Amino acid sequence: MAGLVHPATTTIPAEASKTAHTKAEEKTDYMNLPCPIPFEELQREALMSLKPETFEGLRFDFTKGLNQKFSLSHSASMGPTEIPSQSAETIKIPTAHYEFGANFIDPNLMLIGRVLTDGRLNARVKWDLTDNLTVKANAQLTNEPHMSHGMFNFDYKGKDYRSQFQMGNGALFGASYIQSVTPHLFLGGEVFWAGQHRKSGLGYAARYETDKMVAAGQVASTGMVALSYVQKVSEKVSLASDFMYNYITKDVTSSAGYDYILRQCRLRGKIDSNGCTTAYLEERLNMGLNFILSAEIDHRKKDYKFGFGLTVG
């Protein structure tokens, strides 16, 4: 019965759209649904608003463009770095890093490489083979043995779906698929298999978006349930909230935050159910000159992190 109804709705908008525009908007064209966003970016609005890259200490980034497509970046950072400790208190040791990076960004090919003073390389490659097929590779290589990771992704974009296949070192394989069901609702699933740890998992995801809000949810057999909701209150203000629950370890974390995108600055703040508040300010002082302030206060662990920095270019 549903199959009989749909062909009628697809032919009607063509004729009635000129006369009754609102009627055409109500009847959705199921043959022309929009292409969904990639599976890994399902919760990207919530991620961008609630998880800014906070840091501690001084940070200075300088990006020099040699070309429209080619640029070099120099980044220096000095500050305490946390090292994992067995006891409840956090142990920090002061470190200083210099990172050199080279970026080549073309419409079809993107190469990004970053190397640190201790020899760690972070490489990302994205190559669009055709309009629909993309190959991505991501690697973190270190001098220490057995600490390097690499991952290859093959993405295929269809008319109203996306599928992805991943291979990583340590016999890690994964596949994901996301489909547009209506112009506002996207559903997807993923499977993965980790050979080294002999684990496999299955996950489902759903995303509902309109002009004003985005609601996304993900459930995985590893025990993770993640829900997020972002409301765009106005052009400049968004409010976001996030709920993460692990039904195996019974861990719950919930956070709520705001994101103000103003002409000269972007201010993000959030508060967590772990007693952690974060704020992140990026202020545009001049063309190409940005000033960054980052603060993260963990009241429960009594860990206070403040950072400031400058980004040029």
Add this chain to the structure above:
Amino acid sequence: MASRVSLKTKGKGKGGKVSKGSDEKSAAQRLKEWSTWAMKKAKVVTHYGFIPLVIIIGMNSEPKPHLYQLLSPV
């Protein structure tokens, strides 16, 4: 002499058996060893060569930047 000969043939026989056994396994085992060797070499090549590769590709893209622009901070 005879004992030595017999020892040699025994050794050969055993060696023959062992080599036959390793030939049977080595199709899959050889592939695994070669792929491990290839991944190790690929890791070293990527580690040292990725950034120079990006720089070479960038310096050859249009419009070609000059060599001094690589080093000067302006």
